[in-house]
Amino acid sequence: MQKVKAAVCHEFGLPLVIEEIQLAPPGQGQLEVTLHAVAICHSDISYADGAWGGPLPAVYGHEAAGTVSATGPGVSGFSTGDRVVVTLIRSCGTCPSCASGKPVICETPAPADGPLRTAGGGPLVQAMDCGAFAEKVVVDQRQIVKLPDAIPMEAAALLSCGVITGVGAVVNAAALRAGEDVVVIGAGGVGLNAIQGARIAGARRIVAVDMVAEKLEAAKEFGATHGVLATQDRPWKAARKALGGRGADAVMITVGAIPAYDTAPLYLAPGGRAVMIGMPHTGAQSQYEPVILAALGQGLIGSKMGDAVIQRDIPWMADLYQQGRLKLDELISGRWRLDEINAAIADTRAGSARRNVILFDS
Ligand SMILES: [Zn+2]
Ligand SMILES: [Zn+2]
Structure with a gap:
């Protein structure tokens, strides 16, 4: 030894x-x-x-x-x-x-x-x-x-x-196709990598959502086309507007905060998928409305390490x-x-x- x-x-x-x-x-x-x-x-x-x-x-x-x-x-x-x-x-x-x-x-x-x-x-x-x-x-x-x-x-x-987790979640877990629209919740270390993963994979528009305005600016350096402050009322409405009204084909949840999980499906387009990447603490619970996911053919995917x-x-x-x-x-x-x-x-x-x-x- x-x-x-x-x-x-x-x-x-x-x-x-x-x-x-x-x-x-x-x-x-x-x-x-x-x-x-x-x-x-x-x-x-x-x-x-x-x-x-x-x-x-x-x-x-x-x-x-x-x-x-x-x-x-x-x-x-x-x-x-x-x-x-x-x-x-x-x-x-x-x-x-x-x-x-x-x-x-x-x-x-x-x-x-x-x-x-x-x-x-x-x-x-x-x-x-x-x-x-x-x-x-x-x-x-x-x-x-x-x-x-x-x-x-x-x-x-x-x-x-951080890089394989963010980029990999877009490329491997969400299997993003060129031309699809992406929302990335959280513009921290993993979020910035999900954003550049979406750019590399050929996303049409990439909306970063974060509580902090400076992080949205950083997100644009990494390839986000739009930034939405999560502190506003119903931020998914602003994100949908940035995407032309339809919602996102892929929503990447890169934070551990539970409100992000509860609201992520609200950003989705019909047929979209929300990818859970952040790691909430053990025991934390989230809520969603299954009938909407079923009716709109949407999915929730867990992704570890991209x-x-x-x-x-x-x-x-x-x-x-x-x-x-x-x-x-x-x-x-x-x-x-x-x-x-x-x-x-x-x-x-x-x-x-x-x-x-x-x-x-x-
Ligand atoms: Zn790590
Ligand atoms: Zn094994």
Whole structure:
């Protein structure tokens, strides 16, 4: 076991503690990745707040990029020195979900015995099979994807969650066809990516809906054709007007706030589908009127991690970035050191940040 520095959650709702932890060497099919960058995602904050429960102490962090620094037995296609994106999408490849092309909902549980221990040898949870708020991670080879040399690590880190979730939800979950109309509820990190996903997929009009006027301006930089303030009375009326009255073929719900789920079907055109992407807290309930969905042939779809197949989707997204057709640098609002992580989390929590990225000295 080697020692690495990590930000550890000992108690929900309290600041993370920077401390040394023990990291096991990579086992069968696993690799060790020395991280260069990890972004802070709202999911990390929800976990650290206890929104979804789970055992403690734990190391969160799951939007990472780095360099392969050791390989375990049975690893093929990767070697030391490879630059990679590290994701939380651990898939077995053989369960019914994996076999039908949906590795994000793999049904095979991860081994109970993760690679992390506290400095004293006590149990320590590798949250989301990643534990990337640490200098190094040990993950399964199916969780990583090789990067082109030219792509900066801080931009690459964003590909592993926020970007594939937003772009993938439009391309994979909503299966948007060129010429369709899209409403994106929430213009935060995932929302901006849903917007650029809709632009890349050839949407006719893209309406961003948010509570904050400045976020609507940012949305336009990413491809929104119209912005609607969610604070107004019945904002779906303004969105429908922006779309010419018919409603949206796809409504992407990228926030966790329940009113967004309750009202999302009201933005839909006949035959439209609302895609649930944001992650409300456990136990939160939403209401909708089934007869309208039935009568108008509308649907509600749940989408985790953009239904991404990372080995397929991350390379094309990296390529679009290199062509200037997918914005990544513009998603970064702040750069921090690991020992500043609580301040970075507070900044993300304040809502102004797109993505705050922790950069490691390497
Ligand atoms: Zn995330
Ligand atoms: Zn599986």
